Amino acid sequence: xxxxxxxxxxxxxxxxxxxxxxxxxxxxxxxxxxxxxxxxxxxxxxxxxxxxxxxxxxxxxxxxxxxxxxxxxxxxxxxxxxxxxxxxxxxxxxxxxxxxxxxxxxxxxxxxxxxxxxxxxxxxxxxxxxxxxxxxxxxxxxxxxxxxxxxxxxxxxxxxxxxxxxxxxxxxxxxxxxxxxxxxxxxxxxxxxxxxxxxxxxxxxxxxxxxxxxxxxxxxxxxxxxxxxxxxxxxxxxxxxxxxxxxxxxxxxxxxxxxxxxxxxxxxxxx
Amino acid sequence: xxxxxxxxxxxxxxxxxxxxxxxxxxxxxxxxxxxxxxxxxxxxxxxxxxxxxxxxxxxxxxxxxxxxxxxxxxxxxxxxxxxxxxxxxxxxxxxxxxxxxxxxxxxxxxxxxxxxxxxxxxxxxxxxxxxxxxxxxxxxxxxxxxxxxxxxxxxxxxxxxxxxxxxxxxxxxxxxxxxxxxxxxxxxxxxxxxxxxxxxxxxx
Amino acid sequence: xxxxxxxxxxxxxxxxxxxxxxxxxxxxxxxxxxxxxxxxxxxxxxxxxxxxxxxxxxxxxxxxxxxxxxxxxxxxxxxxxxxxxxxxxxxxxxxxxxxxxxxxxxxxxxxxxxxxxxxxxxxxxxxxxxxxxxxxxxxxxxxxxxxxxxxxxxxxxxxxxxxxxxxxxxxxxxxxxxxxxxxxxxxxxxxxxxxxxxxxxxxx
Numbered sequence: 001x002x003x004x005x006x007x008x009x010x011x012x013x014x015x016x017x018x019x020x021x022x023x024x025x026x027x028x029x030x031x032x033x034x035x036x037x038x039x040x041x042x043x044x045x046x047x048x049x050x051x052x053x054x055x056x057x058x059x060x061x062x063x064x065x066x067x068x069x070x071x072x073x074x075x076x077x078x079x080x081x082x083x084x085x086x087x088x089x090x091x092x093x094x095x096x097x098x099x100x101x102x103x104x105x106x107x108x109x110x111x112x113x114x115x116x117x118x119x120x121x122x123x124x125x126x127x128x129x130x131x132x133x134x135x136x137x138x139x140x141x142x143x144x145x146x147x148x149x150x151x152x153x154x155x156x157x158x159x160x161x162x163x164x165x166x167x168x169x170x171x172x173x174x175x176x177x178x179x180x181x182x183x184x185x186x187x188x189x190x191x192x193x194x195x196x197x198x199x200x201x202x203x204x205x206x207x208x209x210x211x212x213x214x215x216x217x218x219x220x221x222x223x224x225x226x227x228x229x230x231x232x233x234x235x236x237x238x239x240x241x242x243x244x245x246x247x248x249x250x251x252x253x254x255x256x257x258x259x260x261x262x263x264x265x266x267x268x269x270x271x
Numbered sequence: 272x273x274x275x276x277x278x279x280x281x282x283x284x285x286x287x288x289x290x291x292x293x294x295x296x297x298x299x300x301x302x303x304x305x306x307x308x309x310x311x312x313x314x315x316x317x318x319x320x321x322x323x324x325x326x327x328x329x330x331x332x333x334x335x336x337x338x339x340x341x342x343x344x345x346x347x348x349x350x351x352x353x354x355x356x357x358x359x360x361x362x363x364x365x366x367x368x369x370x371x372x373x374x375x376x377x378x379x380x381x382x383x384x385x386x387x388x389x390x391x392x393x394x395x396x397x398x399x400x401x402x403x404x405x406x407x408x409x410x411x412x413x414x415x416x417x418x419x420x421x422x423x424x425x426x427x428x429x430x431x432x433x434x435x436x437x438x439x440x441x442x443x444x445x446x447x448x449x450x451x452x453x454x455x456x457x458x459x460x461x462x463x464x465x466x467x468x469x470x471x472x473x474x475x
Numbered sequence: 476x477x478x479x480x481x482x483x484x485x486x487x488x489x490x491x492x493x494x495x496x497x498x499x500x501x502x503x504x505x506x507x508x509x510x511x512x513x514x515x516x517x518x519x520x521x522x523x524x525x526x527x528x529x530x531x532x533x534x535x536x537x538x539x540x541x542x543x544x545x546x547x548x549x550x551x552x553x554x555x556x557x558x559x560x561x562x563x564x565x566x567x568x569x570x571x572x573x574x575x576x577x578x579x580x581x582x583x584x585x586x587x588x589x590x591x592x593x594x595x596x597x598x599x600x601x602x603x604x605x606x607x608x609x610x611x612x613x614x615x616x617x618x619x620x621x622x623x624x625x626x627x628x629x630x631x632x633x634x635x636x637x638x639x640x641x642x643x644x645x646x647x648x649x650x651x652x653x654x655x656x657x658x659x660x661x662x663x664x665x666x667x668x669x670x671x672x673x674x675x676x677x678x679x
Contacts, residue, residue, distance in 0.1 A: 041582025084583065116654065120647045124580050125561075127643040132564035134633040136555065139539035141623045146285035146537045146545055152333065153491040154502055155342045162392040164351035164359070166420045170429055172353070173360035174439030177431070180378045272522055278544050280523030281537035285545055299544060318476055319484030337485040343502050 040088030041125050043067065048122060060115035061099055064092040191232040198239035199246055202266075206253055212265040215244060272310075275299065279307040289328030351392070355385045359394060362410050363428060367398040369407035386410065394419065476514075479503070483511040493532030493622055530621035530628060539625070559589050563598060567620065567632055568644055571602040571613035579647070590614065598623065 047066045048058055071089045095118075098111030139145050202218050219236050244266055247253035256265045272280075278299050283290060295304045308329060312322045321334050333341060351359070358381055361373050374381050389395035389410075398411035417424065434440050476484075482503050487494060499508045512533060516526045524535050537545055555563065562585055565577050578585050593599035602615035616629070626632060638644050 113651075113655070117647060117651055120650055121580075121582060124643055124647060125582060127638055127641075128561055128564045128568065128580060131568055131632070131634060131638070132557075132560040135564055135567070135624055136560055138624045138626075138633070139542065141536060141625065143546070144542035145539050145625065146281075147534055148284060148488070149287040151491045152341055152489040154340075154486060154489055154494075157342055157344050159344050159346050160391070161346050161348045162351050162355075162388065162394075163348055164356055166422070168351075168356055169360050169363065169420060170434065171439055172356040173364055174434045174437075176357055176361065176377055177434070178440055180376065277523035277538065278541055281541045281545060282523075284524045284535070285537050317481075319481035319486075320488045331488070333485045333489050334481065337482055340482055340486055340502065341489050 040084050041121060043070070043085065044088075044118075045122050045126055045129065049126070058119070060118060061096060064096045064099075067092055068096070190235075191229055192235040193232065193239045195239050195242055195246070198236070198243035202240060202243045202247060203252065206247065206266065206268050210268060212256060212267050215240060215264040215266055218244075218266065273307075275302050275304070276307040276310050278302075279304050280311055283311075283322065283329055283331055286330070289325060289330035291328050295329070351388070352385070354379075354381065355388050358385050359389050359412075359416075362389070362395055363412050363416070363425060366411040366425070367401075367409035369401055369409050371407060373410075477511075479506055479508070480511040480514050482506075483508050484515055487515075487526065487533055487535055490534070493529060493534035493618070495532045499533070527625070528627055529625070530618035532618055532622070534622065555592070556589070558583075558586065559592050562589050563593055563616075563620075566593070566599055566614050567616050567629065568635060568638065570615040570629075571605075573605055573611040573613050575611060576646075577614075 044063060044067055047070065048063060068089055071085060074085075095111060095114055098107070099115065103110075141147060205218050218240055219233070241264070244253060244255055244264065248255045248269075252269050254267055254269050257263070258265070279295060282295060282298050290298075292304050292308065295308075296302060308322070308324075315321045315331075319334055319337055320331050322329060322331055357377055358373055361376050362368055365372065365376065368376075370381060370386065386395065390397075394413055394416040395410050396413050398409050400406040401409050412425070416422075422428065429437070431440070483499060486499055486502055494502075496508050496512065499512075500506055512526070512528075516528075519526045519535075523538055523541060525538055526533060526535055558581075561581055562577055565580050566572055569576065569580075574585060574590065590599065594601075598617055598620035599614050600617050602613050604610040605613050620626075621628065629635070635644075642650050
């Protein structure tokens, strides 16, 4: 790991790479570190770091060369390479060609811009890797510093205070008394036409009705005092209906209804 | 504070169980810890934490006089439920009463928790058992009940006559019924509404 | 040592998690605890135990220089993978960030499990969604993260000021755009601008 400040403090402009490392060391690194590499940026960063060069001063062209060299070597070593590495290699090869070939002013973005972006990304990832390493190296709770292993804990006991006042108590008692007091039911007298009265009335009126006659016309006519009380009118209707059924049962009348909810028709029984 | 004392302090603090001087010493590369333990004990005397030895093992603990801080009481004020209020009133007026008697007077079952709440509140106590078959538990009020409700004695509870005078025995249903009648009158002429009103009167 | 300070000491000692001054105060019947915390911090400085504040919450822990004595045999802290370490650093220095933003910085996809590991460790939490198309989930660190890594607040993240000053916490696109602008201005004054690469080195 290079000094922590390497990427953070502006160094004197370093014009170029250091000489590429010895082949033997490269092989070693290749085998040792391959597992740690996760992807293209990672590998580029690692290559950059091993040059011990500030990322802002590296030559993308040299870096590309090294990356492509690594991919080539890895292939000859028959290492399995993730697709990411190969995609990146293809992209870098393209970038390299752009950087070397005569400039096409129409090219957007320019190869320098692409290289700059790559450089910026490498810097940022480099900074985060440094930061991560510095975080991990701190005095960590449970590794370097320790809290109490089994503290007593602070407990909060909830305690309920019940509230009720004297009026509430007495009122409740009053309610119980009222609720459970013996109940006396009183049925009020109400104007009704009894069944007997209805049978008598219809039996008399039926004597004159030879043809089918609507039950309604057996009721006390509207306008009479009897019909003015709607409750008595309902009672009269109900009693008259039951009276008609009773008369039919006794064989003294016949009942017909031509349609559902149609008028009930009544006539004197024949024979 | 010397390094060994600091180390002993830290080791005791972070330990998952009380440590004997031997265990401590083993932890600290065989250093003699007695002197450090004595120093620490003196240092922590009278503080919020103290270093104590129990059965030959050392550990830190909260000062006993501060133990109450570790258990904070929080008061929740809650209104007594209707059912509990009624049960309490019945106990107050009729004590001692059994649960069955309370239910008979209330006209509804009383949940087991209701009496528990009253006892938790400190207003009701078990007053023995009634010497009848089944020997049911009987309940009575407590002095705390009288104190809470501002009563000198149970005789201060208003009698039935006083309740009536205060209008507390006016049946709610009477009020309801008279309201219904008014409504029936208002709808006079409409046979259905009229009969509906009457039916309600009868049911009530 | 006054009673309040003793009480604060005892409560922090017994607590099973770091406590904010508000929580402490609530436990101690609303007493003002700041003065006591300051006193205790001073008192414990240089001892085997120290009182520290992490993310606004206070707790006792052993002094860092005693780590070699206290490290338990079995390594309790599992080593975080490099991917997870990088993701954690990115979240801590950039929070709140979306997964896509983490991936943009790392240049590789972040395995689904990586963030899960960080959340399981209690160091990272979901901090809502970013109000952009797709409403991606964004992540931030937790108080437990600060406590674990011994940080009083995010301002204590190692090197964060330098990183910010160097623009290394700004998105690549933003930095790139501003660099391009600078260059365009420079070129406006000098039609025969030299090679872009050299100039950029200077700018950087």
